[in-house]
Amino acid sequence: MTYSEALLGAIVEAMDEDERVALVWGSLGGVSGIKLDFGSLRDRHADRIVDPPISEAGIVGIATGAAMAGLRPIVPIGTGSFLFRAWDQLIHEAGGAHYMSNGRVTAPLVIHIRHGMRGGGGVQHSQSPQAMLWNAPGIEIAMPSTPADAKGLMRTAIFSDNPTVFLDHQMLLRREGPVPDGKHAVPFGKAAVARPGRDVTVVAASLQVVAALAAAATLAADGIEAEVIDLRSLVPLDQEAILNSVGRTGRLVVADECAPRCSIASEIAATVAEKGFDLLKKAPVRVNRLPSHVASSPVLEDALRPDAGRIAAAVRGLMD
Amino acid sequence: MAGAGGPARLLELFGTMLATRRFEEVVYALFAEGHFSGHYHLYIGQEATGAAVIGHLSGRDTIFSTHRNHGHLLARGGDPAAALAEILGRAGGIGGGRLGTFHLADPAIGMPHTSALVGGAVPLAAGSAFGAKLLKTGGVSVGFFGDGAFEEGVVFETLNLAQLWRIPVLFVCENNTPGALTRAEGGSNTSYLPGGRVSPVPEALGIPTHVVDGADLEAVDALAADALARVRRDGGPVFVEALTIRWPGNQSQYPTMATGETDLAMAWDAGRIGNEHRGWFAADDPVLRAARRLLELGAADAAALQAMDAQVRARMAAARETALASPLPDPATALDHVLAGAAR
Numbered sequence: 001m002t003y004s005e006a007l008l009g010a011i012v013e014a015m016d017e018d019e020r021v022a023l024v025w026g027s028l029g030g031v032s033g034i035k036l037d038f039g040s041l042r043d044r045h046a047d048r049i050v051d052p053p054i055s056e057a058g059i060v061g062i063a064t065g066a067a068m069a070g071l072r073p074i075v076p077i078g079t080g081s082f083l084f085r086a087w088d089q090l091i092h093e094a095g096g097a098h099y100m101s102n103g104r105v106t107a108p109l110v111i112h113i114r115h116g117m118r119g120g121g122g123v124q125h126s127q128s129p130q131a132m133l134w135n136a137p138g139i140e141i142a143m144p145s146t147p148a149d150a151k152g153l154m155r156t157a158i159f160s161d162n163p164t165v166f167l168d169h170q171m172l173l174r175r176e177g178p179v180p181d182g183k184h185a186v187p188f189g190k191a192a193v194a195r196p197g198r199d200v201t202v203v204a205a206s207l208q209v210v211a212a213l214a215a216a217a218t219l220a221a222d223g224i225e226a227e228v229i230d231l232r233s234l235v236p237l238d239q240e241a242i243l244n245s246v247g248r249t250g251r252l253v254v255a256d257e258c259a260p261r262c263s264i265a266s267e268i269a270a271t272v273a274e275k276g277f278d279l280l281k282k283a284p285v286r287v288n289r290l291p292s293h294v295a296s297s298p299v300l301e302d303a304l305r306p307d308a309g310r311i312a313a314a315v316r317g318l319m320d
Numbered sequence: 321m322a323g324a325g326g327p328a329r330l331l332e333l334f335g336t337m338l339a340t341r342r343f344e345e346v347v348y349a350l351f352a353e354g355h356f357s358g359h360y361h362l363y364i365g366q367e368a369t370g371a372a373v374i375g376h377l378s379g380r381d382t383i384f385s386t387h388r389n390h391g392h393l394l395a396r397g398g399d400p401a402a403a404l405a406e407i408l409g410r411a412g413g414i415g416g417g418r419l420g421t422f423h424l425a426d427p428a429i430g431m432p433h434t435s436a437l438v439g440g441a442v443p444l445a446a447g448s449a450f451g452a453k454l455l456k457t458g459g460v461s462v463g464f465f466g467d468g469a470f471e472e473g474v475v476f477e478t479l480n481l482a483q484l485w486r487i488p489v490l491f492v493c494e495n496n497t498p499g500a501l502t503r504a505e506g507g508s509n510t511s512y513l514p515g516g517r518v519s520p521v522p523e524a525l526g527i528p529t530h531v532v533d534g535a536d537l538e539a540v541d542a543l544a545a546d547a548l549a550r551v552r553r554d555g556g557p558v559f560v561e562a563l564t565i566r567w568p569g570n571q572s573q574y575p576t577m578a579t580g581e582t583d584l585a586m587a588w589d590a591g592r593i594g595n596e597h598r599g600w601f602a603a604d605d606p607v608l609r610a611a612r613r614l615l616e617l618g619a620a621d622a623a624a625l626q627a628m629d630a631q632v633r634a635r636m637a638a639a640r641e642t643a644l645a646s647p648l649p650d651p652a653t654a655l656d657h658v659l660a661g662a663a664r
């Protein structure tokens with residue numbers, strides 16, 4: 001099953017099961033970039049599916065209010081770059097709702113975006129806003145890498161009582177993989193060991209897990225065993241899994257499509273430096289997108305990308 | 321309605337329209353041949369609006385555009401070869417490959433920036449005009465945007481500010497939703513507005529507002545002359561809603577060549593029009609409409625129009641070759657131009 005089929009499967013299942021899963025905006029079919037048969041879902045739940053105008057701020061705000069009223073809205077924003085239009089509503093209103101009621105109000109909405117470098121997306125269609133989001137309190141962040149996790153994390157996101165931003169990498173949507181039947185939930189805050197290894201820990205999420213696995217395969221040919229940790233969610237973060245792995249390997253590389261300053265990689269490296277300094281044989285290494293906008297030209301885009309080659313090179317740099 | 325500058329001017333504007341049409345046909349072919357990837361948007365069906373409005377601007381003025389920018393760039397005098405090279409991501413592109421089709425712009429021709437985020441450049445157009453006003457350059461700005469932009473809050477904010485601060489800007493909303501299939505029908509109508517119209521909003525703010533058939537070259541030309549004169553004279557905003565019938569190739573998210581390469585002879589030989597897309601060829605296509613009007617006015621005969629077309633096609637073919645011969649960018653320049661000033 002493809003990643004996007006698995007993801008949509010979780011949504012269909014939740015809508016059939018619970019009538020509070022109520023505001024699936026009509027652009028959801030575009031989640032895949034592949035035409036999926038949404039017809040029967042629309043027929044079954046016509047009253048709970050509405051078509052979105054180009055009004056990201058208003059839609060996220062309305063979904064936040066609806067979530068406060070008891071719905072569990074799923075809001076596909078499309079390209080992650082468009083989420084910035086809704087930033088204020090997301091960060092201040094959705095993210096602040098629980099805190100600002102002294103713990104009495106919840107805003108259980110799911111915002112879905114496709115993030116990342118997609119090939120030709122250019123400056124305004126290639127954003128990876130996860131690091132900026134991570135800096136905001138009150139928002140859960142899920143970033144699956146496999147079809148099974150796409151399904152399982154989406155279920156958790158829908159039934160979580162917090163606002164969740166759910167990020168799919170544009171280039172993962174067609175990834176194939178086995179997916180458990182039925183109601184499959186993957187809890188937030190539980191990282192997966194995507195590949196075990198004894199020599200170095202490579203921490204990643206979303207598409208970077210795929211890059212890290214490719215790097216690990218080439219490294220294995222040279223006798224270097226990399227352990228790939230798939231974070232699956234940033235909020236909550238499974239610090240224990242990271243520290244356990246670094247405890248075994250003594251070396252840390254973090255692969256991340258955000259630009260380096262204040263990135264996912266920065267936060268993981270800082271966390272390990274702070275809580276696992278004695279475990280480290282070498283200073284952690286961050287492999288990020290280079291600190292620039294994403295150019296439209298594929299040549300310039302490739303030059304920025306954190307890929308398997310750069311991850312493998314970073315690992316080799318730690319191995320002497 | 322009489323054009324602002326008579327038949328000779330219409331013929332000149334028609335040249336711009338035809339160049340845009342042939343340019344877009346080249347872009348389509350380059351995509352179909354796999355020379356670039358990703359999403360892209362063509363200006364086919366809206367050529368009359370861009371050509372006629374931009375035809376009234378001077379070198380001090382600025383324009384701002386959207387994801388559907390190719391026609392605006394060409395009408396403003398952009399180089400087709402550098403534009404194609406940019407779309408192909410080549411070093412010889414207007415932006416060295418950094419912009420791509422989404423963001424074609426060229427400060428050298430008074431087009432500083434193009435936003436591919438819906439509504440993103442509307443405030444910039446007003447801001448550019450505000451800057452010109454304070455700096456007393458005598459320049460004004462034109463902000464082009466689609467009907468979809470009216471669903472974004474920033475557009476309302478900008479209209480209100482432009483009126484409040486008396487900003488000399490012409491807002492041109494190119495409403496191409498008439499004739500569009502809705503999303504439920506598998507199409508890509510670009511807005512959900514009451515009655516499908518945007519003009520009641522600027523009217524409510526007291527901004528002088530006009531609605532025009534955006535595919536009628538003469539009508540847009542005349543209206544743009546008046547509207548820009550008023551912007552310059554009154555020093556405040558004017559709003560134009562240009563309605564154009566959706567080009568059949570624009571019904572879904574990706575363009576298709578539903579109507580084929582434009583056969584200009586359909587303008588004078590109705591026998592060439594078949595049943596498929598008959599309405600488009602016979603009544604809606606702004607290029608064919610303008611050609612018919614030129615023939616009617618005696619501004620040109622069929623042979624002259626055909627000769628003009630041959631020239632335009634040769635120019636676009638040459639631009640295509642130049643673009644394809646342009647080298648790829650040097651990856652070592654990937655970090656250039658993030659900040660102005662010395663590298664840091």
Ligand SMILES: Cc1ncc(C[n+]2csc(CCOP(=O)(O)OP(=O)(O)O)c2C)c(N)n1
Pocket residue numbers: 054082085361387388436437438465466467468469496510511
């Ligand atoms: C902020 C933002 N949201 C969504 C999109 C995706 N998008 C690209 S074009 C488009 C439709 C725009 O319609 P309109 O403004 O009428 O322009 P048209 O394409 O019809 O010329 C949408 C929704 C975007 N580019 N930016």
Ligand SMILES: [Mg+2]
Pocket residue numbers: 466467468494495496497510511
């Ligand atoms: Mg439109």
